[in-house]
Amino acid sequence: MHVSGLFHYLVSAPAPLLEECKTFYENVLGLVSGPRPPVGRPGYWMYAGDQPIVHLAEPRPGEQPRAVADGHLDHVAFYCENLDAAIARLDRLNIRYRKSILQEPPQVQLVVKDPAGIVIELNFKGERASPAP
Numbered sequence: 570m571h572v573s574g575l576f577h578y579l580v581s582a583p584a585p586l587l588e589e590c591k592t593f594y595e596n597v598l599g600l601v602s603g604p605r606p607p608v609g610r611p612g613y614w615m616y617a618g619d620q621p622i623v624h625l626a627e628p629r630p631g632e633q634p635r636a637v638a639d640g641h642l643d644h645v646a647f648y649c650e651n652l653d654a655a656i657a658r659l660d661r662l663n664i665r666y667r668k669s670i671l672q673e674p675p676q677v678q679l680v681v682k683d684p685a686g687i688v689i690e691l692n693f694k695g696e697r698a699s700p701a702p
Contacts, residue, residue: 575622576622577614577620577621577622577623577624578622578623578624578645579623579624579625579626580623580624580625580626580683580685580687581626581627581628581632582625582627582628582685583627583628584611584627586684586685587611587612587613587625587626587627589684589685590625590683590684590685591613591615591625593683593684594615594623594625594683595615596662597658597659597662597664597681598647598689598691599658600615600616600617600622600623601615601616602614602615602616603615603616603621604621605621608626609629610626610627610628610629611626611627612624612625612626612627613625613626617647622647643688644680644687644688644689644690645687645688645689645690646689646690646691646692647689647690647691647692648692648694649691649692649693650693650696651693651696652677652679652693652696652697655679655691655693656668656679659679659681664681665681665682666679666680666681667679667680668680670697674694674695675694675695675697676692676693676694676695676696677692677693677696677697678690678691678692678693679691679693
């Protein structure tokens, strides 16, 4: 077997939190809700281009969502482009983030949390932030 990349991750949450997450992934990360097969529970597939990389779904009847804080998952990371636009979007939406600058390999990381508390790392390889005006 050879793993060639991340397919998707699932956020399982009650309906009101699911709607907040959908809005976050659309407005903050720029993902788009798209086609989803009938999987037997309400939810969304959030697409980056033609790939549904984040699945949002209500728990199945009788199932309790597993909180990330109770486990060992620390964060999810994405490759991203256009650092300056991302910073401008986060600032405009008043989304708190932490910025880290790595020298080797050169990249900038922006770290945010989604409404479900999942830490998301946005990686901008080979990019540098423009100086503040």
